[in-house]
Amino acid sequence: xxRDDPAAKSLVAGDTIFSEGDPGExxxxxxxxxxxxxxxxxxxxxxxxxxxxxxxxxxxxSPRSATARATTDAKVVPIDQKRFLYLLQNTPFxxxxxxxxxxxxxxxxxxxxxxx
Amino acid sequence: xxRDDPAAKSLVAGDTIFSEGDPGExxxxxxxxxxxxxxxxxxxxxxxxxxxxxxxxxxxxSPRSATARATTDAKVVPIDQKRFLYLLQNTPFxxxxxxxxxxxxxxxxxxxxxxx
Numbered sequence: 213x214x215r216d217d218p219a220a221k222s223l224v225a226g227d228t229i230f231s232e233g234d235p236g237e238x239x240x241x242x243x244x245x246x247x248x249x250x251x252x253x254x255x256x257x258x259x260x261x262x263x264x265x266x267x268x269x270x271x272x273x274s275p276r277s278a279t280a281r282a283t284t285d286a287k288v289v290p291i292d293q294k295r296f297l298y299l300l301q302n303t304p305f306x307x308x309x310x311x312x313x314x315x316x317x318x319x320x321x322x323x324x325x326x327x328x
Numbered sequence: 329x330x331r332d333d334p335a336a337k338s339l340v341a342g343d344t345i346f347s348e349g350d351p352g353e354x355x356x357x358x359x360x361x362x363x364x365x366x367x368x369x370x371x372x373x374x375x376x377x378x379x380x381x382x383x384x385x386x387x388x389x390s391p392r393s394a395t396a397r398a399t400t401d402a403k404v405v406p407i408d409q410k411r412f413l414y415l416l417q418n419t420p421f422x423x424x425x426x427x428x429x430x431x432x433x434x435x436x437x438x439x440x441x442x443x444x
Contacts, residue, residue, distance in 0.1 A: 251438055271424065271431045277438045300423050307416050307423035308387065314430040315387045321437035322367060322393045 217289045223282040229266075234276045236269025238290040245286025249278045257317065258283065264313055270296045333405040339398040345382070350392045352385025354406040361402025365394045373433065374399065383426055386412045 220243060223229065229247065230236060240247075247259045256278060259265045265280055270293050291299070299306040336359060339345065345363065346352060356363075363375045372394060375381045381396055386409050407415070415422040 251441060267427075268431045268434065271427045272435075274431075274435065277435050297424075307427075308413075310427060311383075311387045311423075311430065314427065314434060315384045315390075318384065318430060318434055318437065319388075319390065319393050321434065321441060325367060325437060325440055 220287050220289045223286040223288065225282055225284050225286075227282045227286075229280040229282065229288065230276045231279045232276055236266060236274075236276045238292055239267040239270050239296060240265055240280070240288040240290055243287045243289055245282060245284040247286060247288065248281050248283045250281070251278050257320070264291075264310060267296070267310055267313065336403050336405045339402040339404065341398055341400050341402075343398045343402075345396040345398065345404065346392045347395045348392055352382060352390075352392045354408055355383040355386050355412060356381055356396070356404040356406055359403045359405055361398060361400040363402060363404070364397050364399045366397070367394050373436070380407075380426060380429055383412070383429065 223245065225245075229240065232251065242259050242261055242263045242265070244261060247263075247265060248255055249257045249259065249265055259280075266276070268274065268277055270291070300310075339361065341361075345356065348367065358375050358377050358379045358381070360377060363379075363381060364371055365373045365375065365381055375396075382392070384390065384393055386407070416426075
């Protein structure tokens with residue numbers, strides 16, 4: 213359902229989707245290309261097709277904690293709060309997926325914290 | 329349902345629930361007292377009544393990424409994989425709660441990464 217979404221946004225390599233500190237109203241599903249997440253100018257992660265990013269704004273309504281930028285031409289589907297809750301309630305697998313993404317990010321940050 | 333659980337474990341201040349690197353089969357709900365999560369000997373967070381910890385082992389089946397220790401006498405309810413999935417599927421609010429916990433941890437780690 214999300215993959216054919218008419219609301220999908222086309223991006224050109226180099227486009228910034230959001231910046232650290234921005235208010236955030238959408239998570240995004242990557243349906244084409246690659247998106248880089250960075251923190252204070254340092255790359256944290258590359259999100260590719262099928263991946264989700266920006267979900268934290270929907271969970272805790274805080275400003276963006278990272279910057280998201282297309283590193284190739286790309287296409288993303290915005291997921292607003294209403295759809296996010298719908299997906300959580302109706303597709304438990306989606307909840308587990310989002311948690312997986314967050315767990316991976318946490319483990320990466322933990323490893324980083326230990327290495328400094 | 330979880331708060332009256334017969335499987336609740338009583339802990340004495342100073343008890344270690346799990347250590348970084350351990351295999352993990354349970355998340356835990358705190359129903360009394362306080363649990364400290366630490367990484368490489370440094371305190372990351374205190375989880376108090378109503379809080380959840382250890383959820384990452386259920387999500388991605390990796391070893392424990394932190395050490396959990398009771399800092400007061402405490403009581404925790406273990407949540408195994410089966411119950412975790414049951415809660416996710418039947419109480420969407422639980423999914424949002426777990427994501428909240430993870431989002432808070434991620435933001436804290438992000439702030440840490442920026443400060444070093």
